[in-house]
Amino acid sequence: MRKQFITCYVLAVTLGAVSLLVAQGPAPGQAAPKGKGKGGPATPAGPTPRLPDGTVDLNGLWMGGGSNSSDITKGLKPGSEVVMLPGGEALMKTRRSQDDPEANCLPTGVPRGAPYPWRMVQYPTHRAATHIFILFEGNIHSFRQIFMNGKHPEDPDPTWYGHSTGNWDGDTLVVDTVGYNDKFWFDYLGHPHTEKLHTIERYTRTDLGNMTIDVTIDDPGAYTKPFTTTGRARLQPANYELLEYICQENNIDLVHVNAPAQLP
Amino acid sequence: MKLKLSMIAVTAGLLMMGLPIAAHHSFAAEYDSSKKLELKGVVTKFEWTNPHAHFYMDVTDANGKVANWNLELASPNMMQRNGWTRHSLKEGDHVEVVAAPAKDNTTTASATTILKSDGTKLTFMAAPPPDVK
Numbered sequence: 001m002r003k004q005f006i007t008c009y010v011l012a013v014t015l016g017a018v019s020l021l022v023a024q025g026p027a028p029g030q031a032a033p034k035g036k037g038k039g040g041p042a043t044p045a046g047p048t049p050r051l052p053d054g055t056v057d058l059n060g061l062w063m064g065g066g067s068n069s070s071d072i073t074k075g076l077k078p079g080s081e082v083v084m085l086p087g088g089e090a091l092m093k094t095r096r097s098q099d100d101p102e103a104n105c106l107p108t109g110v111p112r113g114a115p116y117p118w119r120m121v122q123y124p125t126h127r128a129a130t131h132i133f134i135l136f137e138g139n140i141h142s143f144r145q146i147f148m149n150g151k152h153p154e155d156p157d158p159t160w161y162g163h164s165t166g167n168w169d170g171d172t173l174v175v176d177t178v179g180y181n182d183k184f185w186f187d188y189l190g191h192p193h194t195e196k197l198h199t200i201e202r203y204t205r206t207d208l209g210n211m212t213i214d215v216t217i218d219d220p221g222a223y224t225k226p227f228t229t230t231g232r233a234r235l236q237p238a239n240y241e242l243l244e245y246i247c248q249e250n251n252i253d254l255v256h257v258n259a260p261a262q263l264p
Numbered sequence: 265m266k267l268k269l270s271m272i273a274v275t276a277g278l279l280m281m282g283l284p285i286a287a288h289h290s291f292a293a294e295y296d297s298s299k300k301l302e303l304k305g306v307v308t309k310f311e312w313t314n315p316h317a318h319f320y321m322d323v324t325d326a327n328g329k330v331a332n333w334n335l336e337l338a339s340p341n342m343m344q345r346n347g348w349t350r351h352s353l354k355e356g357d358h359v360e361v362v363a364a365p366a367k368d369n370t371t372t373a374s375a376t377t378i379l380k381s382d383g384t385k386l387t388f389m390a391a392p393p394p395d396v397k
Contacts, residue, residue, distance in 0.1 A: 103289030105315065114288060116341060137341060138315075139288050188290050243341040247288060250313035253336060256366045259293040 043234045046208035048171070053128045056171045056205050058120045061240050064233035065113030066201060066213030070263050072112075072186040077214060077228040088192050088222035095190030095261040098254045101183055102139050105247035107160040109184030110177060110199050111215040111229060114139040116245060117236055132166055132173070138245045146175050153179070158195050160184060173203040186217075190261035194221030209235040287338065288315050294336075295364040295374040303333055303373070307357040312340050312350040319353050319375075321361070335363060335375040338389040347391035357381070 040063070049057040068075040073082045084092070102108050116138035122129040132146040142161075150165040156179030163179040180197045197219040205211045211233045218226040305323035317337040324330045337343065340350075353359075358381040363373035378386040385392065 097290045097293035100289060105288070116339075138339070240345075243344060245314050245339060245341045247315040249315070250311060250318075251315055252318070253289060253294060253316065256368050256370060256372050257289065257294045258368065259290075262290055262293050264287060264290045264292060 040234070041237050041240070043209035044237060048205050048207055051122065051125050051129075053126075055122075055128065055168060056173070057122070057125075058132070058173060058203060058205055058211070059122055059125070061117050061119050061236040061242065062211065062233040063117045063236055064211075064213075064231060065111060066215040066231040067111040067113070067229035068187065068231070069108075069112045069115075070188050072189075072191050072217075072229060075229055075231060077230045080227040080229075082191070082227050083224040084191075085222055085224060088194075091192045092190050092261070095185070095192075097188075097259045097261050098257040100185055100188065100190070100261065102185070103254055103257070105140055105251050107136075107142050107184060108139050109160050109180065109186075110144075110162065111201065111213075111217070111231075112184065112186055117240070117242060119242055135242065137242045138247065140247050141245065152176075158182070162197075162199075169202070171204065173201075175199075175201040175203070177201070185261075188261065188264050192222050193217075193219045196221035211235075291364075291374055294366055296367050297364050299365050301361075301363045301365045301373050303335075303361040303363060305333070305359065305361075307353055307355055307359055308332060309355060310350075310353040314341075315339055317343060317348075321359060331371050334370075334372045335361060335378075336372070337375055343389050343391070346389050347393060348386065348389070349391075352386060352391050353378070353380075 051057045076082070097103070102112070102114065108114050114136065116136070118137060119135040121133040121135065123131045123133065128148070130148050132148065134144040134146075136142050136144075144161045144164060146164040146166040148166045152163050152165060156163045158179060158181035160181060160183065162177040164175050164177040166173055166175050168174070177199045178197075180193070180195060180199075182192070182194050182197075184193075185191065186193065197217070199218070200216040202214040202216075203211055204213075212230065213233060214228055214230045216226055216228045217223070303321065303323050305321040307319055307321050309320040311318045311320075317340050319335050319337070321333050321335065322330050323333055340348070360379040361373075361375055362377045363375045366372035366374075374388070376388055380386070
């Protein structure tokens with residue numbers, strides 16, 4: 001089965017079909033999961049787990065995200081559309097691939113995801129969580145913190161991940177974030193935003209192995225109206241762990257890049 | 265050992281090779297996937313580093329001129345999940361490589377497949393387990 005998987009993988013590379021759903025195998029010491037699926041390891045199956053206080057248990061190592069990281073205009077919720085203001089459109093046209101913050105080992109911001117896993121951590125777990133953390137393997141080792149039932153500061157410093165508060169809407173975690181800087185790009189194409197950006201993410205663990213993530217993006221500084229993206233994350237097998245990924249270590253490739261912002 | 269370099273251009277429409285998407289920067293902006301580069305030579309260095317692994321190889325052309333090529337791979341974390349280890353390549357390995365050349369015409373390319381002299385075939389991000397070649 002392993003051999004068959006590798007053969008399929010080589011074919012996929014040859015045909016240019018490698019995508020963010022690229023097949024993953026286990027790290028050393030991590031046994032290969034049984035029933036490996038077409039696009040990666042088998043997604044664990046079972047009902048949506050819950051914590052002792054009754055809230056949905058979102059803890060785990062996940063892969064995927066709430067938007068199309070190549071082009072945010074793909075994968076929108078039905079009825080949603082991305083309409084840029086002239087200033088945003090003009091800025092996007094000036095963007096160069098080598099200037100992409102992600103390519104320069106800076107954070108992806110929200111909702112863009114890196115093609116690496118991330119771990120969600122609810123704290124504490126024996127009673128209602130006060131904090132939820134998202135630990136990123138890449139693009140750099142960074143984290144988001146979500147203050148449950150918290151309040152935004154009146155004048156937050158603009159940051160890469162902003163200031164996030166969380167609440168439960170039934171079984172859906174709703175994360176409200178303001179206070180972003182305007183430095184990160186929404187995708188490889190360089191869709192921009194301003195410090196007026198306000199995001200509302202909705203995380204719904206539909207069963208043990210799957211989570212849907214909808215993200216409403218409201219930025220009156222760059223877009224004529226809010227739009228909502230939708231995506232999915234898959235739980236990684238229990239024997240998978242975050243691995244080290246220090247992007248700044250040897251980022252030598254950008255000297256060969258001199259091109260308009262474009263798809264990966 | 266007589267080593268040779270050959271570079272074969274193929275039409276973009278055929279898309280003989282694709283460029284990887286699972287990366288932190290745009291490979292399409294850096295490499296020309298419409299061209300297929302075939303390199304045969306000896307590994308001089310293997311960098312098992314982030315954000316992407318690289319290996320370097322000496323390639324001798326028909327006139328005996330040696331060029332050192334820089335071959336970019338995926339990120340070690342994802343390569344590791346797909347069977348690569350930091351020992352998968354080493355200095356002195358004789359390899360045949362299929363790659364997409366950099367658009368800036370330097371001796372830089374994105375490796376698609378690597379065939380080692382012992383028959384092991386590695387790809388950009390996947391390597392077979394020890395019992396499979």
